[in-house]
Ligand code: ADP
Ligand code: MG
């Protein structure tokens with residue numbers, strides 16, 4: 046079967062992008078719509094593939110097909126290709142499937158030679174115009190087909206203009222163009238050893254081949270690799286009758302966006318040039334005019350453009366980027382495509398198109414690009430002054446910040462308290478730096494990766510952070526930091542673009558993130574589409590308030606240890622841990638109880654009526670203990686000074702206790718539920734505080750839905766025992782006239798054994814919350830910190846792993862455990878509530894996965910909630926589409 050390799054525009058449509066390329070398919074579509082498109086045809090991508098398959102020979106049949114298609118243009122235009130009286134001129138335009146810079150440039154005015162140029166001059170009565178076209182043609186053909194750099198032609202043009210004292214191209218006369226053309230021809234002969242081709246058919250053949258070959262030029266290959274465009278796709282070629290924007294001041298050429306591509310406002314936005322051709326507008330030779338001017342100069346053309354813009358937008362149901370040419374007051378369209386736009390514009394346009402009834406809500410959600418959303422939900426650097434970064438690091442927590450360098454957390458906190466804006470600049474951060482990170486506008490570290498302490502903590506707080514900035518070094522003595530070769534004193538200003546991982550000197554101005562009314566609308570649409578619920582991780586009432594403001598439907602993880610660390614409480618917590626007897630410990634617990642209770646009351650207040658999942662104490666106790674080194678120093682001091690016997694004994698005692706609580710491998714030691722089993726009085730206190738807080742809140746008219754989460758369960762008996770503990774306390778608190786409230790007890794699934802035995806565990810659980818951070822650590826057997834600072838980079842480089850499993854949920858392994866646990870758990874309890882609360886809860890691919898396996902919710906940091914709401918809606922739409930595809934296949 047002979048397949049057709051050439052499609053007249055009338056025979057194609059917008060659906061045929063794979064065969065006709067983007068430009069060709071849209072030219073065909075517009076032709077079908079009856080729009081003013083110069084007559085033409087498209088040589089298919091298939092022809093390009095065949096050309097390569099045959100070893101780069103133009104097949105005779107293809108040339109014949111091209112000839113036939115040309116005849117149609119000749120008839121339509123009442124002109125002949127190569128005809129000396131009525132010459133037909135065409136453009137040769139490349140057109141790949143995906144828009145691809147780096148492909149061959151367009152050749153205009155093909156079909157001109159020494160004879161036809163006379164015909165063109167005679168027919169138009171404009172000799173200067175005809176020779177202008179001819180010299181443009183020789184230059185473009187010389188450049189893209191014969192490989193003679195444009196600069197050589199430009200030089201000759203400049204010489205010529207200087208010789209005749211011409212300020213602009215428009216002033217050049219026909220005679221001067223003729224002289225220029227003979228210089229151009231000489232240049233071609235010098236460079237190629239052959240004269241400029243006069244046969245119009247060989248001009249065309251050479252041009253088409255040049256487009257085919259440009260598919261494999263270096264620029265195009267690099268671009269394809271970067272954007273994952275398949276090498277074997279090939280490019281189409283469009284051949285189209287010329288229309289002339291350079292026929293005088295009633296002619297011109299321009300580009301037009303149907304809406305403002307940077308703001309999204311519905312207004313014609315674009316530029317044009319009178320008496321110009323092709324790319325003059327973008328070439329920057331002359332300053333183009335604002336499209337609004339056209340309204341004055343050629344009102345009927347402007348009106349026609351407006352009409353066509355509206356029509357095309359309605360037809361393609363999206364903002365269009367249109368190229369047009371006006372020939373003697375008559376408008377022609379030469380291209381349309383969906384216009385590139387900023388994040389802000391993309392959201393506004395999507396929301397507006399829904400309002401205008403052009404697309405539905407689902408379509409609007411489908412179109413939101415995650416990268417755009419990311420950008421909108423964070424502050425960003427104002428790049429209008431083109432600042433140059435001085436150093437780079439990892440974009441650990443997105444956003445932008447500027448402020449004074451503070452080299453330690455105490456300084457950061459101190460300056461911030463006095464109203465200063467600070468950037469915490471350190472080698473790396475630890476638990477002791479929380480106050481500094483909270484105080485800082487942004488964090489910059491020299492060590493650590495995307496899941497280092499600084500990265501994890503800042504992401505949770507929505508603070509911009511650049512990690513692993515290798516050119517940063519800190520001089521503690523001089524209180525200075527060297528960043529990318531520049532030395533700053535502490536207190537000097539820098540700025541961070543943490544979305545890109547860049548550091549700048551000085552304080553740059555920032556754009557505020559904005560939940561615009563349009564974004565708000567899209568979020569509302571998303572809420573009606575998604576089935577996954579979006580919870581948030583929040584340890585403080587302030588975080589909970591933020592979460593709620595961003596649309597969280599509950600707290601998926603409230604980590605109580607953060608409440609233990611809080612300033613004045615730490616000494617009591619330490620005393621409680623170091624207590625010699627149960628009685629003594631109880632004493633300290635009694636002091637902690639009202640503090641915890643007030644924390645929980647505040648949380649319930651913030652979340653009024655929404656579920657609040659509270660995880661009982663998890664980290665190893667020694668994390669709260671006093672610093673051993675400091676204790677030893679103190680012991681030595683005391684030993685040297687007489688009369689301090691009592692204190693010395695105390696200190697020595699403490700040291701002994703700290704030693705006795707030490708573990709070889711604390712992360713796998715006395716943590717989570719194990720703590721609850723060994724020291725039930727601690728969990729007793731926490732649960733009592735939760736229930737008392739719930740009771741108090743109810744009295745105040747606040748609705749409460751406490752969900753108590755037991756961490757690190759690996760054996761059903763552990764949960765069984767803890768459930769008894771909770772129910773027991775509940776019984777004690779809820780007695781008398783008080784009617785009580787309902788609560789849930791569940792567990793975090795973060796040990797593989799718990800996932801494997803999910804059915805037995807589900808017997809004692811009302812919900813499962815997958816703690817995917819720990820579950821990932823334990824499933825891989827990686828310690829996250831060590832992996833990050835150690836082998837993870839090599840693993841990624843050598844493609845042992847495709848993604849960092851601490852960032853993107855490992856669906857094959859960890860995901861399989863989750864899926865299994867959900868199925869097993871629901872087999873025992875059909876209405877078992879399930880969700881994830883690791884950092885993955887705010888990551889797009891992980892959210893799609895959670896939807897697919899039917900979890901009830903994902904829980905992420907407050908600042909990720911809007912992102913998660915949209916991602917969850919996209920997940921639902923994706924699943925719909927996949928289902929439809931499967932159904933279609935079955936039929
Ligand atoms: P690109 O892919 O770089 O946009 P195009 O193939 O769209 O290249 O061509 C660039 C410009 O050349 C067009 O915007 C238009 O101004 C001009 N052009 C292309 N074909 C024609 C034609 N047949 N008549 C007049 N101008 C044309
Ligand atoms: Mg174009």
Ligand code: MG
Pocket residue numbers: 663756795816819
């Ligand atoms: Mg955990």
